[in-house]
Amino acid sequence: MEIPREEIPWFPSINYEKCIRCLTCVKMCPHNVYGVEGNEPRPIVKNPYECAVGCQSCAKMCPSNAINFPSTEELRKILRELRQKYSR
Ligand code: SF4
Numbered sequence: 001m002e003i004p005r006e007e008i009p010w011f012p013s014i015n016y017e018k019c020i021r022c023l024t025c026v027k028m029c030p031h032n033v034y035g036v037e038g039n040e041p042r043p044i045v046k047n048p049y050e051c052a053v054g055c056q057s058c059a060k061m062c063p064s065n066a067i068n069f070p071s072t073e074e075l076r077k078i079l080r081e082l083r084q085k086y087s088r
């Protein structure tokens with residue numbers, strides 16, 4: 001059985017103390033994960049579960065290192081547990 005995407009906590013989180021509002025993340029994500037809000041536009045994570053599990057392209061492109069993801073180890077552990085849960 002396939003693991004529902006909503007069970008996998010893989011999506012970006014933005015550190016607004018570091019973000020310089022360049023909106024590179026918004027422009028470069030091919031999955032429409034980000035949106036923009038505010039008069040002084042800033043990115044928001046609008047569609048977290050559209051994020052491709054394991055992708056970190058936007059974090060790599062962010063000039064301020066303001067985008068965070070769980071660690072690869074955490075992701076592996078979570079996927080292992082979910083595979084067990086859904087193989088029952
Ligand atoms: S790429 Fe980084 S600095 Fe630029 S808007 Fe996105 S989070 Fe902010």
Ligand code: SF4
Nearest residue numbers: 029033051052055058
């Ligand atoms: S990790 Fe990839 S899919 Fe997820 S928000 Fe960033 S660019 Fe989009």
